[in-house]
Amino acid sequence: MSRQPVQVTKRALPYIDMNKKRIESSHVVILGAGASRAAFPKGDASGRKLPLMNELIETLGLTEVIEKQGYIGDTSDFESFYSDISNKRQYIPILPEIQDRVRSYFEPLQIPSEATLYDYLILSLGEKDLIATFNWDPLLLQAYRRSLDLKPLPELAFLHGNVYEGMCEVHKRVGYIGSVCGICEKELKPVQLLYPISRKDYNKNPVIKWHWDKLAYYLDRSYFLTIFGYSAPRTDIEARSMMHKAWSGNKSVELAQIEIIDVKDEKIIHDTWQEFIIRQHYTICESLEDSWLWSHPRQTCEALFDATMQNSPRNPTPFPKTSDLSELHDFVSNLVIEDLHV
Numbered sequence: 001m002s003r004q005p006v007q008v009t010k011r012a013l014p015y016i017d018m019n020k021k022r023i024e025s026s027h028v029v030i031l032g033a034g035a036s037r038a039a040f041p042k043g044d045a046s047g048r049k050l051p052l053m054n055e056l057i058e059t060l061g062l063t064e065v066i067e068k069q070g071y072i073g074d075t076s077d078f079e080s081f082y083s084d085i086s087n088k089r090q091y092i093p094i095l096p097e098i099q100d101r102v103r104s105y106f107e108p109l110q111i112p113s114e115a116t117l118y119d120y121l122i123l124s125l126g127e128k129d130l131i132a133t134f135n136w137d138p139l140l141l142q143a144y145r146r147s148l149d150l151k152p153l154p155e156l157a158f159l160h161g162n163v164y165e166g167m168c169e170v171h172k173r174v175g176y177i178g179s180v181c182g183i184c185e186k187e188l189k190p191v192q193l194l195y196p197i198s199r200k201d202y203n204k205n206p207v208i209k210w211h212w213d214k215l216a217y218y219l220d221r222s223y224f225l226t227i228f229g230y231s232a233p234r235t236d237i238e239a240r241s242m243m244h245k246a247w248s249g250n251k252s253v254e255l256a257q258i259e260i261i262d263v264k265d266e267k268i269i270h271d272t273w274q275e276f277i278i279r280q281h282y283t284i285c286e287s288l289e290d291s292w293l294w295s296h297p298r299q300t301c302e303a304l305f306d307a308t309m310q311n312s313p314r315n316p317t318p319f320p321k322t323s324d325l326s327e328l329h330d331f332v333s334n335l336v337i338e339d340l341h342v
Contacts, residue, residue, distance in 0.1 A: 012251065012252055012254050013252065013255070013309075014223040014252045014255070014256075014301065015223075015252075016305075016340070016342075018342070021340040021342060022302065022339075023223060023301035023302050023305055023340070024128060025128075025221055025222060025223035025224075025252060025301055026128050026129050026130060026218045026221055026222040026223065026224075026301075027125055027128075027129040027130075027222065027223065027224040027225075027293075027300050027301055028129065028130050028132065028215070028218050028219055028226070029121065029129070029130070029132070029225075029226040029227075029228060029293070030132050030133075030134075030215075030225070030226070030227050030228065030230050030243075031131065031132070031133040031134065031135060031140070031228050031230060032134050032135070032228070032229045032230025032231060032232075033050070033051070033052045033053055033134070033135060033229060033230075034228070034263075035117075035133075035228040035229035035230070035261075036050040036135050036137055036139065036229070037051075037052060037229065038117060038229055038261075038287070038288070039116050039117035039118045039121075040116065040139065044109040044110050044111065044139065045110040045111060045112045045113070048108075048109060050109075050137060050139075053077055053078045054076050054077060054078070056078040056102075057075045057078060057081070059105065060098075060101045060105055061101070062098065062101060063075075065094055065097060065098075066094070069090070069091055069093070070090070071085060071091065077233070079236070080233075082098065082194055099193065099194055102136065102194060103136075103163055103190065103193060106136045106137045106138070106163045107163040107164075109138055109139060110142070111142040111143055111146075114323040114324070114325065115323050115324060115325040115327075115328045116139075116143065117288050118139055118140050118143035119143045119146075119147065119325060119328060120293075120294065120297075120319055121140075121143075121288065121293065122140075122143050122144050122147050122153060122154065123150060123153075123298075123319075123328065123329075123332045124293040124297040124298065124300070124319075125153070125293070125297075125298065125300075126152050126153070126154060126298050127151075127152030127154065127155075129154040129155070129218075130154055130155045130156070130214065130215065130218040130222075131154050131156050132156075132157040132158075132159055132214075133157070133158060133159065133162075134159050134230060135160075135162075136160065136161065136162060136193050137162075137163065138163050138164040140156065141156070141162065141164050141176075144156060146325070147329065149329070150329055150332050150333065155214065155218070157211040157212075157215050157218075158211050159208070159211055159212060159215065159239070160193065160208070161192055161193045161207070161208065162191070163177070163193070164176055164177050165177065165190075165191050166178070166179065166187075166188025166189055166190055166191065167189060167191055167207050168184060168186060168188055168189070169189065170184060171183040171184060172206050173188070174188075174191075174207055174210065175188050177190060191205075192205060192207075195208075212242060215242075215243070215246070216242065216245075216246040219243065219247050219250060220246050220249055220250050221250065221251075221252075222250060222252075222256065223252050223255075223256050223257070223301045223304065223305070224256065224257050224259070224292070224300050224301050224304055225247065225256065225258045225259070225276075226258075226260075226261065226291065226292075227258070227259070227260045227261070227262075227273065228261040228262075228288070229261065229262060231264075232272055232273065244275060244276060247276055253278060254278055255308070255309070256278070256281065257281050257282070257283070257292075257304050257308075258276060258281060258282040258283075259282070259283050259284075259285065259291055259292060259293075260273060260282065260283070260285075261285055261286070261287065261288060261290075261291055262284065262286070263286050266284055269284055270282075270284075289321070294318055294319055295316040295317075295318045296314070296317060297318075297319055297332070297335065298332070298335060298337060299314075299317075299337050299338065302338065305340060306340060306341045310340075310342065312341040314338050317335060317336075
């Protein structure tokens with residue numbers, strides 16, 4: 001069947017700063033549990049592993065607690081399990097213990113001293129970009145903080161909360177756990193981590209709403225979307241709906257690129273994200289090293305524009321593969337970013 005050629009309108013083009021010859025549209029990266037596992041395959045600095053959702057019950061030692069309460073349902077997907085018991089009165093007594101065990105497990109995690117994939121990820125993007133994560137662990141924030149001298153760095157959004165994040169409920173201030181509110185000077189309280197996915201209302205929690213509003217803003221003006229280790233469970237209807245609404249309303253979506261980093265079967269990945277994909281504007285790769293983030297750090301959107309709109313692909317400037325964080329920082333400090341080929 002023949003198809004009409006795509007009509008590229010000015011509205012479809014990404015935001016371009018012609019004076020700086022830079023793309024002003026964003027690159028958005030969405031992280032799931034698979035990203036933390038890929039970044040820390042041997043665990044954190046002390047070897048404590050980063051569990052996937054289907055491993056969380058065993059990792060947290062909750063099997064006996066659940067069985068003692070009489071639960072006999074499916075526990076293979078932690079979020080579905082938590083959503084199920086949250087709807088039933090007889091399981092209310094164990095909800096605080098589950099919350100406490102999640103926080104107690106993830107809060108002490110420490111990033112290894114050597115360069116990790118999260119360090120690469122932080123340094124692959126710039127100030128107009130966003131990394132949004134569904135993960136509770138503090139390792140992305142730790143990677144961010146040890147690269148602060150390499151500004152500009154991307155924005156961060158924690159879509160399900162983070163063990164390092166605190167808030168002042170009175171003055172709606174957000175910051176690191178251990179810091180104080182800038183108004184009342186009271187210590188920030190930990191944010192909520194667990195939500196029943198079948199009835200999440202992200203607008204009810206001011207911190208979570210703020211993070212989701214940030215993601216929606218960046219998705220609305222993004223030119224490149226990378227999904228790393230996130231399966232977008234269909235049970236989390238509200239999350240999928242909010243992401244799709246922002247993405248589909250993007251003026252550049254018909255020209256934008258989706259890159260999915262995952263080790264699952266390609267058909268499963270495509271079926272998961274097909275409502276987000278426009279024609280053939282997507283790629284699937286198994287690792288960060290195969291992605292545009294690795295081959296064109298801090299210039300992914302410019303590289304995409306030159307290759308697809310100008311028919312003038314720029315030469316890759318790939319990261320060095322190193323475990324030496326200083327070497328990685330030196331590379332980024334000396335990285336030369338090309339102007340757009342316009």
